[in-house]
Amino acid sequence: MSEQASITESKPPESKPWIDDTQQPFIRIRNITKKFGEFIAVNNVSLDIYRGELFCLLGGSGCGKSTLLRMLSGFETPTSGAIEIDGQDMAGLAPHARPTNMMFQSYALFPHMSVEKNIAYGLHRDGLKRKEVNQRVSEILTLVQLSDFAKRKPSQLSGGQRQRVALARALVKKPKVLLLDEPLAALDKKLREETQFELVNIQETLGVTFIVVTHDQEEAMTLSTRIGVMNAGEIVQIGEPREIYEYPGSRFVADFIGSVNVFEGQVTEEDTDFVIIRSPEIKADIFVSHGVSCTSNQKVAYAIRPEKIRMSLERPKGVKNLLSGTVEEIAYMGNLSVYQVKLATGKIVRVTQPNLVRTDQNSITWEDEVSLTWDGAAGVVLTS
Template structure:
């Protein structure tokens, strides 16, 4: 049985759940969101990713109803949501601080919003029971927030947010308060819960690894604009700009000028007196155009001798070595002074490192390993 791939953004007949249409948000003279258009589809786990101050939280606050757009409109399920007050929107927001009531039990925290909505008591019991089961908190129903761990408090906040079955759940840096290991485990729990409920999740984060792990698509933002929206794989393997390549993961950026050398093939002239690098690109560059070759360190091989059939091979000197347990990253200085990172997997538990500081080494990579970018 073939599994259907979830990609409503590739289907022209699918209508988005959320549509930002030419939205601008100003605070006085400051433009927080700059003429932004974006579609988010039902059942997506969508990540807004970017550095502090890029506008991602402002977007979320507009969706929640705490801010109104200065220009443009935001639609939820085809309806302009500007006139709809926050408490009447089919949207819930889970805050970074979790905002749990300390004097109420886990059960009462989850039931709080349902009681305010005049739900019959039996239905409240059933719904809270469902939420406790979904977030694996049944055993902790009678405890107060201070009697459970940070990860459990995070799940209570999630259960409370989902109890009213919102169309859309907004998560503002939801895992910021958790330690690294718990964060990782919770990311998978979030994905699992999102899949089971079918709720559309929009998460705001500055943690690229988190966005890449949980999201069906990621919007990389900078200064109030969306620079690229794509699946995590596309963002990593085919960034559309130096900014995105540099923001996501580790990357080498080699600046040069392009010279066409055949169908989709280019030579990149980078350092006086050094042979050009070879790259393949679907984007066309004119002769002499400034370009940037972005190559991930894991796509650069390091060896003692020149690889005979490599598209690109360059000799350099090992400046630094970062041992990261599962990986070693070698910082290699090229003749022109540029430093290139090459990564190798440490597959054996105890292995003698092949190269050490000051060693002369060869770096090589294929013509298709890098992405050629204009800016």
Template sequence: MSLSSVPESISSETPWRTPDATPYVKIEKVTKRFGDFTAVDSVSLDIYKNELFCLLGGSGSGKSTLLRMLAGFETPTSGRILIDGVDMSHIPPWERPVNMMFQSYALFPHMSVEANVAFGLKREGVPAAQVKKRVADILDMVQLGHLARRKPHMLSGGQRQRVALARSLVKQPKLLLLDEPLGALDKKLREETQFELMRIQEELGITFVVVTHDQEEAMTLATRIGVMNNGVIVQTAEPHEVYEYPSNSFVAEFIGNVNLFNGVVADDERDSVTIQSDDMGGSIKVDHGISCAPNQNVSVAIRPEKLRIAKQSPDLLDSKVNCTKGQIIDVAYMGSQSIYKVKLLSGKDVRVTQPNVSRSAEDRLTWDDHVILTWDPDSSVVLTS
């Protein structure tokens, strides 16, 4: 695990950085086995009131199983789950202060929008006048009041998603669980809906736990992210911290794009470390110390946008550290940025991204250009696992 320091700019007033803050959801060493298969392996996690917490991981990582245990649809093999200080081990789903929004939305096709949203309240025997007001209020909040009489098949995907969200919220749960809530939407609509979801959560002050496999979605939505792999949470942190200070190589590679250089610790000082890397073809200096044995094998993670790229020229001096040469073997023009694939002299392929701040194509790098890559000592992170 990297021992890099997290920047002080992250607020210390957030509850997870306050030692005496009381978690709203407390998961204590929860394990779930299905026969010989362990889906969730001794997970402990604290989630605080009014958070929008994302469980992020690939297929089979255990995130949906953990969500279903929070909802009460699965029972832990061992461990316990507390919500607002109450042990939920023997409390059925319908008696928990929890609601769940499924990926499929599960709307009743024969009912109108307002009837779908009102269904749960009517089943609970809420007075008709109160049902009408609460349904109208929540439909206005999700901007669907004008579509209250329509049936689900008359709505767009984004509108159906908001109906399902309104139905989940109208019962005023203390905790809302969302399983891949935006997975059925196209990219543009998904991006728009992410901000809408954040607005609604902030307005209502309900604690949200969202399961997703989409890294960008988690980075956009979350107050904090719990990254899962093989049934274990491998890092829990704010989005900025997960991206800039990954705890291990898995997190570094799973969140966004990253270049990993293998190497050996050559010089370990209190506030810096130098790695000799055959992958990079030279020395990498990082401006933070690490806890390791002499000559330990490590990896250095550098994000593509942290690399500077320039054509090789006689007046461009080579640095002894954080500098390597290569040749562009592929280019992708993405409008706002260009992506370059560079093959280093060592044979390793490196990804570099560069913003297209100029409309001129005269000085743009292209295929087969010989280039030099450089980066600052604070742009990389040393990983020991």
């Protein structure tokens, strides 16, 4: 996770309409609930998405993210609640009457039509003149770099090419909102990483609002302007990738995005600019160098990411958060190594270290006694 650079991070602040009160949301989802019989797939979800955003709905399977997307596209009717796109109420509108287009997880390319015809399909349905259809098809084929494959059938394309055809077919209609259901799930890892960047470039070029459903947190972090984390039919947190990663609002989010060490404890001292948490699990006091809205004696959890813990063979002096343990497991990942350090209490702490040099000389190895330490602001206090 640590090596993942968010593409959208460098965006200037004015392109963050969600922090600007004067901006009107482009898509308003209001108290949407969807029940299948007794099962509540989506539970009272409200969400604002702004024009030009690349919004990711992130969650495990069965969390309701796909159902929410299908309600936006019109394939499912909400049990209650309202969806508004660009000021227009979507209630009762069939999929073909909505200003949205969908890119399906399976791509759903028509196997009996060539690439060209697949892409032209939606334009013909709009009753456009043949000349304009041809022009727009060739434009979009250039954009997705498939001009040489126009006459091929989908079965004659590779997975990555099919993915681009599916994208082109949905984009060529110039929808107000493009809905993407697990757009990269069928690609292998290398291709997925390349395609992520391509997808963001295309989105920025065209300025279409994208809503992406994914279960892959890396994908969500890389692509999105904002992420909505879903669990059991509800949105548990909405935020920019960095926010979601660094300031998870709940234990579920902290655990779902990246890996995390959670120490259970109780607030022993609480002040405006620091908090001390006593954690019997690690038999130590955790010093938090900022104020937390909590009360004294409240039970809390302290979450800290493995890459934010420093590990050393010598015991550092004069530091606040200090643990010691023995290295139990090491996983070499190439760019970094993951260490599992067992404390005297039996608690396992995950620590990652970048592999700065190529040799493994002087590095920490199995059974070594190590000291772990971290900054007062490195972790998050979770009250829920």
